[in-house]
Amino acid sequence: MAEIVLQDIEKYFGDNYVIRKLNLTIAHKEFVVLLGPSGCGKTTTLRAIAGLETVDTGDIRIDGKAVQDLRAADRDIAFVFQLFALYPHLTAYDNIAFPLRATRESKAEVETKVRQVAKALKIEHLLKQRPSALSGGDMQRVAIGRALVRRPKAMLMDEPIGALDAKLREDMRSELKRLHIENDSTTVYVTHDQVEAMSLADRIAIMNDGVLQQVGTPTEVYRYPANLFVAQFIGSPVMNILPATVRGEGPRSELVVGEGAAAFDFPGDLPRRLAGKQHQSLTVGVRPEGVIVFTEEAPGTIPVEAHIIEPLGAYDIVDFQIGGQLLRARTTSGMVKRIGETVWARLDEAQTHFFDTGSGDSLEIRLGEGHGAHQA
Incomplete structure (x- = not known):
């Protein structure tokens, strides 16, 4: 899989400064969630890693190799979109097989790899169905299968379960974590939902207005917020x-x-x-x-x-x-x-x-140990 390094990344859309001197290292096999409100730059960052957006300055390195000038097709990165992006005229099997056939793999290899990923995703019984016959959760599983089937260096996911209902989102969170562990993959996941971030991430990178606010484990960002923005964005109900x-x-x-x-x-x-x-x-x-x-x-x-x-x-x-x-x-x-x-x-x-109050920064004063549960 891959280590991904972002160094001094900047991105403008006209006069809009979208990503501001972003520095982040995503370790091999790590699950990192980019978390923040709409418009904070997290999806643009993800698309820049994938090669779907260019950056104005800075370096993007995958396994030590600079890739910011490479096409998306040459980065060996898989991207899962929120809205599935399946081919409606193809069966689930053919949707998953599409990237393998595009690289002219043999029929036997295609069969083996599609069956393996379908088994991992528990969609073997759906392979003959077209997207119109599938539920939202099943369509997302097919989309994930299409990304997984060629064993990319890294998986990039842009709010992949945001369009599902609450019960399906809960089920898919467990599935995504299991697949990440079983595939030893490097995963970068974008969401504005802090429950998703807390439950899925090895580390959370919290962004606001194009600026990286804090990076840490779910426990670290919850217990020790770096500033008022993080304090109020993480946790439900809010601090x-x-x-x-x-x-x-x-x-x-x-x-x-x-x-x-x-x-x-x-x-x-x-x-x-x-x-x-x-x-x-x-x-x-x-x-x-x-x-x-x-x-x-x-x-x-x-x-x-x-x-x-x-x-x-x-x-x-x-x-x-x-x-x-x-x-x-x-x-x-x-x-x-x-x-x-x-x-x-x-x-x-x-x-x-x-x-x-002025800067919003934590004064980093830690007082004594907690006193336990609420008293009656």
Whole structure:
């Protein structure tokens, strides 16, 4: 398979600066997901690797060989599109066999390779069907089979399951991960769906406005976001983001959020640690599971009033009004019984992130270990 290196890649469409000095290395056999909102440059980056778009500056290397000036056909890369792109007049078998016949492989080799890939994709029983007789999930399997059948150096996928319904997307996520492992392939996958990215990727490359924001494992980008954009793009529900100040000295300090109506108990060395970081003003971020909720008053908690309750079966998402802001928490199912109910909350210091409000960058302050699950 292949190592893919992107070095100082830039791309313009007229005056639109689409990719901005992008540097990324995708290791041999790695599954990397390019994640970001629509228009961030992720699909253009994928198409540049494939040779479907030219780059204005920078190098693209596959296994150490510069390919930015090579045609797509000469890069030994397979591309899977969102909308299947199957030949409607050909059967599933003939669609999969098409790239092999284009390179004049023997009939016996074509038969063997098509049967092998059909077995891996569990579509052997569909080989005689034309695309019009197939479901969306089956058509995507055929499209993936056509890409896999010639054993390319790398697989590039542009939102390949975005057009499927929720259940099919879930099934196809498992299939894609299994195929990646079984084929020892290098895979680059584009999506705007962070659930797909978290479940599929070895590493996630998060982009916004043509700029690479952060690269890391799903755990790294979730637990240690590099900036406010990553913090709010990764995670569902999104991270709570609140303006804050810190006050106090001694063994404990206070983290004051919103308009000053709420002060959470925090470690006493927090003011000193913040003083050592260059920042203009402070923004804190905490994920809903980092808001620890109690039904009775407990040390270090403050009273909060339920504003909205979203029952989601295994757990609830509850919005609390605090300091003129909404603070969203993930609680056990049925823990908060009604809107307007008062409960008590604190912030898990291990899951509280500190950002420079001006730049949006993380101040990289890591506090103590987490305290476990929500209390009843």
